[in-house]
Amino acid sequence: MKIKYLMNQNVTCIDKDQNICDALRIMKKNNISRLVVINTNNEHIKEVVGIITEKDIAEKLGSSRYGNLAPSHFHVSTVMSSNLITADVNMDVSTAADIMLENHIGSLPVIEDDKLVGILTKTDILEICKGKPYEKPLVEDVMSSELITIEPTERMIHARRLMIDANIGRLPVMEDGELVGIITSKDIARSMIAFRKIVPDKYKSARIRNLLVEDLMTQNVKTVKTTDTISKTASKMIETGYGGFPVLDDNGTVVGIITKSDILDLIVEMEGG
Known part of the structure; x- marks a missing residue:
């Protein structure tokens, strides 16, 4: 196509x-x-x-x-x-x-x-994933199980650095082994704009260093299951505008993350031949 x-x-x-x-x-x-x-x-x-x-x-x-x-x-x-x-x-x-x-x-x-x-x-x-061929592959076939996470009490600047170093746009936020939120580059960008508008100049640098992940993260995280189809997951990304979802197994444990890039890898494989 x-x-x-x-x-x-x-x-x-x-x-x-x-x-x-x-x-x-x-x-x-x-x-x-x-x-x-x-x-x-x-x-x-x-x-x-x-x-x-x-x-x-x-x-x-x-x-x-x-x-x-x-x-x-x-x-x-x-x-x-x-x-x-x-x-x-x-x-x-x-x-x-x-x-x-x-x-x-x-x-x-x-x-x-x-x-x-x-x-x-x-x-x-x-x-493309709305087509029939993409109803067969499952999330567990495509997801990344090498998960980079962060705790809610860590600093925003650390989350930002992790994203830059790993070239990713989101981090699941974990506390005591439980998924409690997600922080994205969009959260950081929008929060920084609002933050800089209300904080006096002389305090900006110090306040930025002390911002915590829990101050910016989104709670009530949308997730997908390992057994969801790629077709269903791609549709969910299109509908929500989200670039990725944490992946849960049957026990509700976070076992990976799936992003648009992961699905694009599959598309290259299936369409490129």
Whole structure:
């Protein structure tokens, strides 16, 4: 299948000179996690210059190095990724998925005749999983059992560092062997914006260092079972907008995590041949 049949033609963009508060506001309004960044040149032509994600914002705002700066001081251009990888409109879906996995990215701006005509995300690709072949593989066949977790009393900056080092977007929060929450890059990004707006400048850096995971995490975590089908799990990701779920066995014990990337691996395997 060609990506032109799955891509979203309505691309939400932001100017590189806007600030990250604007970026998060637009993401929240449109229920998306990334924006294509544009620059209007002297001929009033809009050029695609990068992409900005909630993960990018979380990494920058959670850094103690920038602890005293207000969010309004962060322009999109200072946070965005400028090493833009694009896809041709006639690229195969399995090739696009492989590119995303190899480069650890969640989307590809789609180009036709040197013009931006759409954007393809991991969520768009998951639509393939609604087909009959994906009713056979189970979560336990695809999930990652190498689980990176964090405790609720650990610091937010430690959670942020774990995500950056492992290049992941979420951490299950465990206490005494029980799942009590989940913290994502989206939680960190949105909380940092709110936090920086209300805390006086001279206290920002110290307060950020003392923020705990339990202050930001989401409770009542949505999970999946090892025996759920990939078709069902992919549909659940599309419906909720979540990028991953902790996986429980029949005893209710957390035994792994499944993400969009895990499912994309399966799609590459099944569609690539």
